[in-house]
Amino acid sequence: MAENDKNQVPAAGRKKRDLLPLLVFLLLLCGGLLGCLSIYNARIAGEAPLYFALRQLGWLGAGSLLFVLSSLVPFRFYRRSAPFLALLSALLLVAVLLFGSRVNGMRGWLVLPGNLSFQPSELAKVFFLLALTVFATKRKKIGTGGFFLMLCFTFFFLFLLMREPDFGSAVVFFGAFLIVAASREGSMKAFLLALAALFVCALAFIFRHDYAFMRILAFFDPDGAGVSSWHMRQFQYTLAHGGLTGSEAGTALWARNYLPLPHTDSLFASLVELTGFAGSTLVILIFAGLGIAFTLISWKTKGECGRLYVFCAGMLCFFQALLHISVNCVLLPATGVTLPMLSYGGSSLLSVMLSFGIALSAAAEQEPEDPAEEDEEPSCPPAEEVSPHP
Amino acid sequence: MKIVRFRQRTFLILSFLLFWAFLAACHVFYYSVWKKEKYRAESRKLGWKTYRVPPMRGAIRDKNNVPILIxxxxxxxxxxxxxxxxxxxxxxxxxxxxxxxxxxxxxxxxxxxxxxxxxxxxxxxxxxxxxxxxxxxxxxxxxxxxxxxxxxxxxxxxxxxxVPGLPETFLMSLGKTVPDENGILRGESGLEKEYDALLRGAPGRVNVMLDKYGFWVTETIGGTQAVNGKDLRLPLSVEEIRQGKTLPAGMPGGGNHGGKR
Structure with missing residues (x-):
């Protein structure tokens, strides 16, 4: 009887776990379709208003396929090949520095045949996170040396990104490091030191690059005369045009005519103008829902590495979305980060889908890597107390 | 790492991000609902322009309806x-x-x-x-x-x-016009000044949104049409004017400067 009960508990657990991936997929699909609508609206006055929206829809279809396929590959494979995948993404980042095409002042795209371009930093984001989680779960605790290595690894990627320069992606990579480091047990002193080092580097970057410094200044003085201040004010005006349920004009008129890149970097503000506070709340709820769903999935995941990856993948997406939303609602200075799933861009959408596919593969992993570590609550008394043979 | 510790840590991180999301939603609410009127008014000042459309000034014709001044x-x-x-x-x-x-x-x-x-x-x-x-x-x-x-x-x-070849004195009696700051022609002297209300017409108005480069956003164009000025018909024909006949007394520019007809 007791054995039957034992068998039933995991069965029920499995059933519950099966619903969460479905929820995740539905949330992603909702987000993706909402993104297509926003992109269409942001480009409605252009020569081919449907062009970008249809392309994004195509990417959404391809991304869904990638999501399913990558979730079918055993997580064991990803775990073992994490160093190689990280190396591959680093090579791609080097390649983009050498052969990449420059768009909006950033050398971040590799041009592929067939009028396609590919942004390696988006793919690198997935494999960087994978490698970081694999490294972080090698030991029970992250010591000072471990932190130092993780920091060096992160710095290496940050260096490559800053050479493009892609400040937005660098902030997201920095966020990935913070999430992984904060999720693991380790030396608080080392963590704070790592934080301080990254902070100093960020400051150095800001003071070295005028545009970054101007953005910070504009954030504190939105009524100033500079271009950055002007952009901040345009964000405020765009949000104001949205109202509670969307613009009276029925389109994102202000966003289209005054915001830079309304279909990518300023997509959230454009969406607020189109759908108002109500629509923007829905978008925030979608990302919050994803964050909660991935946290719950991670709590039920067996393997430690997989568990950490599931959590970090969900949180990184949530973090990036919040970064984008905060910039668009004038809560943070401009960073140039896109809204995952919603902003136009095949590389970004596919990388999110790939990341979540790997996360679901990790969640489906049945056997923990090290069963000794996988004890749930310490419900049983210590072995020597129950042992019939002292 | 024990699952309990993992849950505690991840719960803290999730809570932090959820709080951040709440803060962002509050910020959106502040701009899109709470202070929307203020920012909308500012944006209107920046992006919307009203232009006056000048009306076509009415012509001065002879008694046979031949246009003299157009x-x-x-x-x-x-x-x-x-x-x-x-x-x-x-x-x-x-x-x-x-x-x-x-x-x-x-x-x-x-x-x-x-x-x-x-x-x-x-x-x-x-x-x-x-x-x-x-x-x-x-x-x-x-x-x-x-x-x-x-x-x-x-x-x-x-x-x-x-009409070419009209006497200079007659043309002087017709008067001159000058454009105002909106490009609307205003009578400055002679008949042009005296019959200005009739000839001038009413300006129209165009309300339009400008984009960041200052170009019109065509889908936002609205406003009212200009009403063109009416024509003034003189009691002389072109031939009579060429023969040196002057405007009758009582007409501005005529023998006896008087009021409007």
Whole structure:
């Protein structure tokens, strides 16, 4: 009887776990379709208003396929090949520095045949996170040396990104490091030191690059005369045009005519103008829902590495979305980060889908890597107390 | 790492991000609902413009309905923006000289250094580069205008005598018009001044949103049509005027200056 009960508990657990991936997929699909609508609206006055929206829809279809396929590959494979995948993404980042095409002042795209371009930093984001989680779960605790290595690894990627320069992606990579480091047990002193080092580097970057410094200044003085201040004010005006349920004009008129890149970097503000506070709340709820769903999935995941990856993948997406939303609602200075799933861009959408596919593969992993570590609550008394043979 | 510790840590991180999301939602609410009127009013000042559409001034005709003085529309190519710094003006001058040497004045920068406001003789502001463009030229420069942004094609109303060979004294009695700041022709003397209310018409109004480059967002165009001025018919024919007959007494410009007809 007791054995039957034992068998039933995991069965029920499995059933519950099966619903969460479905929820995740539905949330992603909702987000993706909402993104297509926003992109269409942001480009409605252009020569081919449907062009970008249809392309994004195509990417959404391809991304869904990638999501399913990558979730079918055993997580064991990803775990073992994490160093190689990280190396591959680093090579791609080097390649983009050498052969990449420059768009909006950033050398971040590799041009592929067939009028396609590919942004390696988006793919690198997935494999960087994978490698970081694999490294972080090698030991029970992250010591000072471990932190130092993780920091060096992160710095290496940050260096490559800053050479493009892609400040937005660098902030997201920095966020990935913070999430992984904060999720693991380790030396608080080392963590704070790592934080301080990254902070100093960020400051150095800001003071070295005028545009970054101007953005910070504009954030504190939105009524100033500079271009950055002007952009901040345009964000405020765009949000104001949205109202509670969307613009009276029925389109994102202000966003289209005054915001830079309304279909990518300023997509959230454009969406607020189109759908108002109500629509923007829905978008925030979608990302919050994803964050909660991935946290719950991670709590039920067996393997430690997989568990950490599931959590970090969900949180990184949530973090990036919040970064984008905060910039668009004038809560943070401009960073140039896109809204995952919603902003136009095949590389970004596919990388999110790939990341979540790997996360679901990790969640489906049945056997923990090290069963000794996988004890749930310490419900049983210590072995020597129950042992019939002292 | 024990699962309990993992849950505690991840719960903390998730809580932090959820709080951040709540804060972002509050910020959106602040701008889109709470303070929307303030920011909308500011944006309207910046992005919406109202233009007065000048009406076509009515013609002056003889008693046989032959037009004597008519209003014509002409298109001029003019420099529009006034650059704040002398350096910027010099750069623009050099650029325009290089690209469009045929119709640019060759004034030295010193000559216009201290010219305030609009200077029709100078190179830098409000100057007419080419008067009365042909239809082909209007199309050509309107296309260029989008790229160059230093000049624009401007429509101007002006009065023109339709019948040649009329005596100078008669033409003087008809009077003169001057354009006001909106391009609406206003009678300054003679019949033009006396019958101004009849001839002038009522201006229309265009409300339109401008994009960040200052171009019209065509889907937002709205407003009212201009009402053109009415024609004034004189009690003389063209032949009589040529023979030297003057306007009857009681008519402005006539033998006895009196009130309106």
């Amino acid at each position: 209003t014509r529309l002409r298109y001029d190519l003019v420099l529009t923006r006034v650059h704040p710094s002398l350096e910027a003006r010099k750069r623009r001058r050099a650029r325009l000289k290089e690209r469009y040497p045929s119709f640019l004045f060759q004034l030295p920068p010193e000559a216009v250094r201290n010219v305030p406001g609009i200077n029709p003789e100078g190179l830098y502001c409000g100057m007419i580069l080419k008067k009365d463009l042909s239809a082909d030229e209007v199309v050509y420069y309107a296309g260029k205008e989008k790229k160059e942004r230093d000049f624009t094609v401007k429509a101007v109303f002006f009065r023109e005598t339709a």
